[in-house]
Amino acid sequence: MRPASLALYGAATGLLEPLAPLLLRRRAAAGKEDPTRLGERLGKPSHAVPDGPLVWLHGVSVGESLSLLPLIEALSERSPQTRLLVTSGTRTSAELLARRLPPGVIHQYAPIDGPRAVVRFLNHWRPRLAIFVESELWPNMVLAAQARRIRLALISARMTKASARGWGRVPAAARTLLSAFDLVLPQEAETAARLTRLGARVGPFLSLKLAGGPLPCDAAELARLRGMIGERPVILAASTHPGEEEIIARAVQATERDALLVIAPRHPERAGEIAAALAAQGFTVTRRS
Numbered sequence: 001m002r003p004a005s006l007a008l009y010g011a012a013t014g015l016l017e018p019l020a021p022l023l024l025r026r027r028a029a030a031g032k033e034d035p036t037r038l039g040e041r042l043g044k045p046s047h048a049v050p051d052g053p054l055v056w057l058h059g060v061s062v063g064e065s066l067s068l069l070p071l072i073e074a075l076s077e078r079s080p081q082t083r084l085l086v087t088s089g090t091r092t093s094a095e096l097l098a099r100r101l102p103p104g105v106i107h108q109y110a111p112i113d114g115p116r117a118v119v120r121f122l123n124h125w126r127p128r129l130a131i132f133v134e135s136e137l138w139p140n141m142v143l144a145a146q147a148r149r150i151r152l153a154l155i156s157a158r159m160t161k162a163s164a165r166g167w168g169r170v171p172a173a174a175r176t177l178l179s180a181f182d183l184v185l186p187q188e189a190e191t192a193a194r195l196t197r198l199g200a201r202v203g204p205f206l207s208l209k210l211a212g213g214p215l216p217c218d219a220a221e222l223a224r225l226r227g228m229i230g231e232r233p234v235i236l237a238a239s240t241h242p243g244e245e246e247i248i249a250r251a252v253q254a255t256e257r258d259a260l261l262v263i264a265p266r267h268p269e270r271a272g273e274i275a276a277a278l279a280a281q282g283f284t285v286t287r288r289s
Contacts, residue, residue, distance in 0.1 A: 002143070003172035009139050010115060017114035031269075034091055040109040043120030047106050050083040056127035058087045058110055063239070064133045065093040067156060067208035069100060071131075076102055085125055087111075092268065113138040122148060133208065134158045134187075137167075137177050146180040153183040154200075156208040157191055164194040175199030233259040239266045245274050249281050 002010070020042060028035040040046055055075065059065035065088040072084060086101060087110040088094055097107050111117040118140045129151045135158050145152055159167075167174040178184065178200035185206040186192040192202045233256060237248045245263055252261050261283070265274060268289065275285045 003170070003176055005170040005173040006139055006143070006176060009173075010143075013113060013140060014115045017112075017116055020112055020114060020117070032091070034094065034109070037109055041112055041117070042114075043111040043117035043124075045108065045121075045124045047108065049125060050104075050106070052081050052083045053128045054083045054085055054125060055129045055131065056085045056087065056125060057131045057133070058136060059093070059133040060089045060110070060136055062090065062093045062096060063209065064088075064156075065097055066100070067212065068133060070212040071155075071208060072105060073102060076105070085127065111141075113140045115140055115144075118144045122150075129153065131155060135160075135163065139173070139177060142177050142180050152181045153185075154178075154181045155183070155185045156206055157184055157186045157195060157202075159186075159191045159194045161190075161194070164198065167198055171198070229260055234262060235259050236262045236264065238264045240264070240274075241266055242270070246277055246281065249278055249283060253281070 024033055024038045024041055027033040057068050059068050084105045086107050089110045111121045122144055127150055130145050131153045133156050178198055184200045184202045186195055186202050187207045195202050240263060252259055271287055275287055278285050
């Protein structure tokens with residue numbers, strides 16, 4: 001029996017699911033969804049199921065998706081007969097994975113957590129194993145996969161204090177979802193303690209973001225840039241959001257005027273407005289991509 005909170009969630013998402021196509025089209029018009037692949041978000045596949053056992057890996061956004069690459073490469077090498085499906089939820093992650101995934105690995109956008117979308121997705125792909133990265137707990141998907149006896153893993157798991165507090169308000173739901181996982185590998189001790197309190201059986205620590213090698217680059221260009229930078233200190237502001245760049249820039253101006261400030265925004269399409277804002281603050285700005 002599902003706890004009342006999960007039963008209510010399932011009923012509510014089922015009632016709201018018919019509105020999903022409209023919401024997705026609006027998001028596509030705003031550039032937040034790929035208009036040519038909206039069907040995938042509704043659980044409708046755009047790729048045939050390959051022959052052989054299939055493992056499904058999911059990372060919601062750029063960081064989580066790219067952290068899967070070392071695991072994908074290891075699985076491909078150790079078990080060539082296993083087919084790999086990777087899902088993610090953002091356009092940027094899909095674009096990066098299209099360039100970085102090994103040949104033969106399939107990418108699809110993750111379906112919304114609506115009952116019908118979940119059924120379509122699982123009916124088509126029929127994975128033997130589902131691996132979620134970091135903090136993905138989709139009640140409908142997790143419970144539907146468990147009901148089909150799909151093995152479930154939550155790896156490189158991360159849970160903030162705020163998330164743990166939220167799940168703590170529905171302890172029966174948290175315990176039901178976390179106990180569905182056959183394997184839970186937290187990133188660090190704080191997450192391990194939070195997940196344990198909520199009912200998970202945790203294993204050893206694992207952070208996939210520390211498992212991969214250096215990002216690919218042009219070695220000659222990297223050497224040229226290092227020569228240009230010389231002995232200047234370099235300050236990197238990564239995954240920034242609106243308003244943060246100006247605050248960081250003011251701090252650099254006040255304390256490290258000789259430093260090279262490198263900004264890698266969370267959303268690369270903001271590059272133009274960031275460059276304009278920094279130029280207005282008196283910085284000499286160059287854009288690279």
